[in-house]
Amino acid sequence: MSDHDQSPHLSASSRNGNSGDALPPVGEHARQYETVRNAHETELIEDYVELIGDLLQHRGEARAADIATRMGVSQATVSKMIRRLNELGLVTSKPYRSLFLTEEGQKMAETSRARHDIVLHFLRALGVDDHTARIDAEGMEHHVSNDTLAIMQRFIDEHAKP
Amino acid sequence: MSDHDQSPHLSASSRNGNSGDALPPVGEHARQYETVRNAHETELIEDYVELIGDLLQHRGEARAADIATRMGVSQATVSKMIRRLNELGLVTSKPYRSLFLTEEGQKMAETSRARHDIVLHFLRALGVDDHTARIDAEGMEHHVSNDTLAIMQRFIDEHAKP
DNA sequence: TATCATTGTTAGCCATGGCTAAACTATTTG
């Protein structure tokens, strides 16, 4: 046994005392981890799509070599990944040609970019220096819910320079 | 070619206009992604260690079955993972017995817990509801730098109920 | 045009982190 109590007492949170918030109820706890695992499955995909969108926008084309350099991985890895993106219907690609995003890919790129921007601007508004903000935003963006994102946006608006 | 310009112009940021922050310089961009990849390698480990620490503290013991239930994965997965934690010198375990953390494991558990708590309390202080805050914190905690963490802590202090 | 550097692809390797099924140990209970 040992875990079939359902931890009924998670009430007294919200204290900052940093001490021991009780363990969340089992089911909820499991769902938290599951959410993170799911995010991991999509986040690389989103990163690629977002980067491809950025390259298309800022450079007019997205070549595998550029992606490899910017992501810091080998071309082989990128090539493999592009096949997956293709199968997922996110990009179209003729061999040895620049990539393009499908409609769905574009939607994903926009969404990702928007999330990314909000998180980045939020961190800067919070007082985080630009360099750190960029790094943290890259990691955080896939784990921020829409609710939190909305709150971040509000925070940015309130703290924006006039 | 196509990417050997080093994007010298990232200066004009900080505007919230949400439009197109130019691409970061290649090297820096690659380092951002690398940081995220590295974080991914450690984050599962940290989650396990943190959870084991929590179970030890709140339950007095950490059994594989509990971990499996709370993480929402199979016991086999946990068993395999425990072997890794063992090899990494983070836990000690005699077969078919409860786990314990090594000194190093305890240090990691404490650090992880502290990060987690700061992120969680920060989100709540920001106005995110408890349930969402828990989920987001679980995903975010591994991607928040010490600098940002310090700023979050300051924010919490400033917004704490008296 | 022939050559060569750049770029892209393929094949095949590895580690990680899931899973199920089966085997084994420990504990509880009849």
Add this chain to the structure above:
DNA sequence: CAAATAGTTTAGCCATGGCTAACAATGATA
């Protein structure tokens, strides 16, 4: 104490996301 149940481990499968090395296509340039 034997049998049943609960918990743990092992074996072996799969997908993902890295890598290197070898090969193929493209496109510039001599």
